[in-house]
Amino acid sequence: MAQAALEHVNITVSDPEKTAQRLCELFDWKIRWKGSAKYEGFTVHVGAEDSYLAVYAKGTPGDPAAESYFTRGGLNHIGVTVDDLDAVEAKVKAMGYAPYNHADYEPGRRFYFDDEDGIEFEVVSYA
CATH class of the missing domain: 3.10.180.10 (2,3-Dihydroxybiphenyl 1,2-Dioxygenase, domain 1)
Structure with a gap:
């Protein structure tokens, strides 16, 4: 299967x-x-x-939920993998978003940003 x-x-x-x-x-x-x-x-x-x-x-x-992590069935974040984390972070900043929660961990690196609808994106690179 x-x-x-x-x-x-x-x-x-x-x-x-x-x-x-x-x-x-x-x-x-x-x-x-x-x-x-x-x-x-x-x-x-x-x-x-x-x-x-x-x-x-x-x-x-309708109105957005106040905090997705406290809402059963809520969307907590969307994870996207990229090859060039620094290039994507530069695009994120150029669009006016503030990246946060940067981390280097095994096996990759990541940061997060929130869009204007309050949707949290995690951007990860394993390159």
Whole structure:
């Protein structure tokens, strides 16, 4: 039996087009699909050939949860691997985000940043 693989994660954001464009710039991803979605919403699928993030906004957005780590079923962070951690961190800073929680650990290096929707991204390099 073949091992299962994660295909996608669907997250709610304030502006799917803007979020998808930013992710393309940061991680050299591409837009795989975009269109109408449930609850009169709109979704953009952005990622690589074998996996992606579905970034979604419904017609009338609700308030974000105060702290995802205290919400059962909450999204804590999205981890993305990159070859050149320093280059991606420079892009993150150029976009106005503040990287934090840098760490060198076996087997790699990492940092985190929060986007304007409060979504925490962990950027990791094993290179």
